[in-house]
Amino acid sequence: MALQHESDQYFATPEQMRRYKSAQTIRTILIYAFLGLLGVFIIVPFVFMVITSFRDPDCYDWDTSNKIFNLIPQWWNSKYGRPNYTLDNYSTVFTYKSSSGNSINFGLYYANTLYVSIVSTAFTLVTSVLASFAFARCEFKGKNLLFAILLATMMIPGEMMVITNFQSVKSLAWENTFASLIFVTGVSVFYIFYLRQTFQQIPNELFLAAKVDGYGHFRYLWKVMVPVAMPTIVTIAILSLMGAWNAYVWPNLVASGTNPFTGTSMLLVSNGLMSLFQNTDTGLSHDTVRIAGSVVVTLPLFVFFLIFRKYIMRGVSRSGIKG
Amino acid sequence: MMEGERSGRLAQLKTEWKYLIAKPTPEQNLASTNSLLKSRLGVKRAPRFRVSEAGKAWIALIPALIFLIVFMIYPIINTFLMSFIIHFRFMKGSGGSFAISNYIVALQLGLNISWGFGNYVSVLQNADFQNALANTAIIVVISVPLTIIIGLLIAVFLNSIKPLQGFFQTVFFLPYVTNAIALGMVFKIIFTDGSSGMFNNFLSWFGVSSQNWLSVYADKWHMLLVIIIYSVWNGIAFKILVFQSGLSSIDRQYYDAAKIDGANRRTIFRRITMPMLSPQILYITITSFIGAFKAYTSIISLFGAGAYNFGGTTAKNWETVVGYIYVVMQDQTLQGRAAAASFVLLLIILVITMIQIAVSKKKVVF
Numbered sequence: 258m259a260l261q262h263e264s265d266q267y268f269a270t271p272e273q274m275r276r277y278k279s280a281q282t283i284r285t286i287l288i289y290a291f292l293g294l295l296g297v298f299i300i301v302p303f304v305f306m307v308i309t310s311f312r313d314p315d316c317y318d319w320d321t322s323n324k325i326f327n328l329i330p331q332w333w334n335s336k337y338g339r340p341n342y343t344l345d346n347y348s349t350v351f352t353y354k355s356s357s358g359n360s361i362n363f364g365l366y367y368a369n370t371l372y373v374s375i376v377s378t379a380f381t382l383v384t385s386v387l388a389s390f391a392f393a394r395c396e397f398k399g400k401n402l403l404f405a406i407l408l409a410t411m412m413i414p415g416e417m418m419v420i421t422n423f424q425s426v427k428s429l430a431w432e433n434t435f436a437s438l439i440f441v442t443g444v445s446v447f448y449i450f451y452l453r454q455t456f457q458q459i460p461n462e463l464f465l466a467a468k469v470d471g472y473g474h475f476r477y478l479w480k481v482m483v484p485v486a487m488p489t490i491v492t493i494a495i496l497s498l499m500g501a502w503n504a505y506v507w508p509n510l511v512a513s514g515t516n517p518f519t520g521t522s523m524l525l526v527s528n529g530l531m532s533l534f535q536n537t538d539t540g541l542s543h544d545t546v547r548i549a550g551s552v553v554v555t556l557p558l559f560v561f562f563l564i565f566r567k568y569i570m571r572g573v574s575r576s577g578i579k580g
Numbered sequence: 581m582m583e584g585e586r587s588g589r590l591a592q593l594k595t596e597w598k599y600l601i602a603k604p605t606p607e608q609n610l611a612s613t614n615s616l617l618k619s620r621l622g623v624k625r626a627p628r629f630r631v632s633e634a635g636k637a638w639i640a641l642i643p644a645l646i647f648l649i650v651f652m653i654y655p656i657i658n659t660f661l662m663s664f665i666i667h668f669r670f671m672k673g674s675g676g677s678f679a680i681s682n683y684i685v686a687l688q689l690g691l692n693i694s695w696g697f698g699n700y701v702s703v704l705q706n707a708d709f710q711n712a713l714a715n716t717a718i719i720v721v722i723s724v725p726l727t728i729i730i731g732l733l734i735a736v737f738l739n740s741i742k743p744l745q746g747f748f749q750t751v752f753f754l755p756y757v758t759n760a761i762a763l764g765m766v767f768k769i770i771f772t773d774g775s776s777g778m779f780n781n782f783l784s785w786f787g788v789s790s791q792n793w794l795s796v797y798a799d800k801w802h803m804l805l806v807i808i809i810y811s812v813w814n815g816i817a818f819k820i821l822v823f824q825s826g827l828s829s830i831d832r833q834y835y836d837a838a839k840i841d842g843a844n845r846r847t848i849f850r851r852i853t854m855p856m857l858s859p860q861i862l863y864i865t866i867t868s869f870i871g872a873f874k875a876y877t878s879i880i881s882l883f884g885a886g887a888y889n890f891g892g893t894t895a896k897n898w899e900t901v902v903g904y905i906y907v908v909m910q911d912q913t914l915q916g917r918a919a920a921a922s923f924v925l926l927l928i929i930l931v932i933t934m935i936q937i938a939v940s941k942k943k944v945v946f
Contacts, residue, residue: 288737289744295734296751299813303754305778306766388644395637403641410652414874414929416905417922420662420915421655444647474636503759505877506906509887527761531880531887544769547884551762562757570753573818574825 310549311342317545346549350533353546363553365522366529373525374501377439381497382490385448390478392449393456394464407446419507426511433523437511438504448493455489456482492572495565502558503527526554659919666698668916699920708896709921712904718804719900720872723811728864730812731819736853738820739827749824756817764881767810768794794882796893803891803898810878815871819864826860827853858944862936869932873925876902901925 269277309317316334334341353361391397392404422441431437459482467477483490505527512523513532524532530550533543562569631639662668703709738748755763770778771793780790792798793806834852843851854861879898883889888907891897899907901921909918 285741288741292734292737292741292748295730296748299751299754299816302763302766302770302813305770306763309769384644384647387640391637391640395633395640397634397637400637406653407648410656412926412930412933413656414870414902414922414925416874416902417659417919417926418652418655420905420909420918420922421658422651423909424915425651425655440647441651444644444651446648446652449644474633475640478640499757503761505761510906527759530759530761530765531884544772547765548769551759551765554759554762558757558759562754566750569757570749570821573756574821 306548306551306555309545310346310552311344312346312545313337313339313341313343314345314543314545316341346545347553349546350549350553361529361533361550362522363526363529363550366524366526369523370502370525373435373438373504374498376435377443377501378494378497380439380443381445381448382494384444385452385493386478386483386490388444389449389452389456390474390482393453394478394482395474408450411446411450419510423510431511433512433514433516434518435516435523438508438525441511442504442507445497448497452486452489452493455486459485488568491568495561495568496572499558499561499569505531530554659922662916663699663919663923664695664697665916666694666696667913668699668919699916700924703917703920703924706917708899709901709904711896712899712901715898716873716875716900719807719811719875719898720869722804723808723815724865724868724872726808727812727815727819728861728868731816731864732823732857732861734816735820735823735827736849738824752820753817755814756821760814760877761881763814764810764878765884767806767813768882768884771806773797794891798891800892800897806882807879807898810882811872811875814878815868819868822860822864823857826857830856855945858940862940862944866933866936869936870929873929873932874902875900876906879903901928 313334316337316339331341333339350361350363353359392400426432426437426441429436431441463481463485464477467481472480504525508523508525509528509531512525513528514523515521516523522529530547533547533550734752738745738752741748772778772780773790773792773795774780775784775790777790777793779793783789783791791802793802830853834856835848838848838852879891879900880887880889880903883891883895883898888903889895890899890903902925905918905921905925908914908921
């Protein structure tokens with residue numbers, strides 16, 4: 258009897274097996290090719306960044322024949338009689354001082370950013386843990402209403418708040434101080450919401466047991482809930498640190514000058530990077546210095562990522578935030 | 581009635597009891613049982629001073645609430661009010677004070693506050709705002725679907741391979757952990773004009789002549805291409821990660837069943853993968869639309885040289901809605917207008933989200 262349909266045949270003939278296998282191989286090759294190509298698309302900017310950050314600024318600007326991204330880097334520049342690569346860009350980024358008083362000091366920007374990141378993360382953690390504890394474990398009047406109001410504010414674009422906060426910061430004389438960078442954006446409804454969900458998953462029996470042992474609410478929070486919810490808390494800390502490191506818009510508005518107390522620049526790394534040789538009339542492009550600045554800003558994040566890869570990837574996929 | 585309730589509670593207590601303590605001593609056993617019974621059966625404890633549960637809740641809430649009220653709730657209300665005040669001038673009333681007290685001072689001084697829709701009219705009629713709105717719409721309409729489709733493809737492919745999966749995962753996640761300003765600058769330099777630019781050099785391999793991309797000589801559509809490439813590069817990591825976590829939670833049995841039924845790959849993708857992944861797709865669609873509508877940092881970082889450079893000779897070629905708000909906000913006499921613009925942005929985002937949720941009711945399988 259002739260086969261009416263492929264599915265009438267229970268076992269594949271050797272010919273069909275071969276065809277199936279080769280189709281499978283081709284598919285696998287195509288998938289890897291697609292992923293590889295897009296992987297290159299993702300990686301190329303980083304490779305270009307690292308290579309260009311070591312290029313000699315003059316050779317880069319004036320020797321157009323050698324400015325392009327060489328697949329095989331050339332060490333010696335015969336036109337200028339010196340190597341194509343140098344560490345000068347990095348020393349400029351950390352110690353530049355022009356005759357007109359302009360200076361670049363990424364060491365200071367690093368210190369500012371680190372300070373803001375750490376203090377604001379600590380602030381965020383303390384307020385979020387306490388508030389989500391109240392929402393998850395305590396009963397009080399108006400709890401659901403309050404929580405609903407807070408959730409609703411998550412829909413509202415930050416720009417609406419920025420306009421008034423900008424005025425408030427000026428009124429409080431917080432301009433160019435660390436307070437404006439730490440307290441205004443420090444409390445996040447999202448983190449409260451995220452942590453509350455974790456807290457709610459802790460079984461009620463634990464609380465009753467702790468109560469029997471004479472624990473009060475806050476001791477229970479500190480001794481039981483915080484340790485149990487530690488993975489979530491670490492995730493929040495990491496995301497908050499990354500957010501503070503990458504902050505640009507708000508610091509640019511309120512802290513782009515010098516601190517009235519210390520007299521030093523308040524720039525954070527992103528702002529320092531954006532202001533690198535902003536208005537140049539020297540005829541040089543300063544591209545290599547900008548790129549070196551980019552490396553300097555990106556590198557700590559990368560190291561951080563490599564150390565906390567699991568936490569970051571899990572945290573981001575679970576919480577779903579764009580830092 | 582009471583009797584039944586009581587025995588029910590006792591039964592509940594018996595089940596809870598198992599969780600109480602791992603290995604209590606007999607004395608502890610007795611003591612904790614007694615106190616548990618007392619507290620659960622409503623037996624009054626010896627009176628001593630203590631803060632009620634609600635009181636404790638408020639103590640825990642106060643630190644967060646103070647800052648949320650001052651820097652979030654109040655700003656929303658104030659910005660909303662501001663948008664209806666014609667010729668709003670910050671600090672007109674008393675100087676160094678909160679904006680809200682300005683209203684009070686103004687009222688006391690008998691200054692005229694004229695309320696109305698003037699700010700909205702001038703925003704909507706403003707050529708810059710219209711330009712910004714059109715720009716934002718173009719960027720959103722192109723970059724969002726593109727990023728989602730490429731992200732979905734990568735996630736599905738990543739899920740189907742074994743060797744190198746972890747490596748590719750890390751590679752595709754890298755753009756997430758970079759600084760948008762730093763990489764924007766790198767892209768700006770990759771897209772340098774003339775034959776020395778890296779991208780132009782790449783194009784020359786295919787015989788394409790050098791183009792102007794981001795400089796003042798470039799036309800708007802070349803700039804758009806770079807903006808789109810950078811948006812895809814920058815936004816894809818997050819989408820891949822969310823899709824992947826969705827894919828890994830689909831039960832393998834569905835696929836096995838489909839294979840036994842002789843379904844081919846395309847059918848499996850359309851009938852199993854897509855419906856099972858639809859919650860993630862909806863989530864990503866909503867968040868990407870909102871995110872793309874608020875595009876600002878990525879664009880100024882591409883054009884470089886300051887916070888208000890959106891390309892072109894006028895530096896306004898690709899000004900976005902958020903960009904417009906920040907530019908206008910800097911002018912203290914125009915803050916009412918910035919407030920109105922931000923409220924328009926809120927309305928647009930709300931409408932888009934509602935449409936997406938309405939559409940999803942028919943398509944998404946929860």
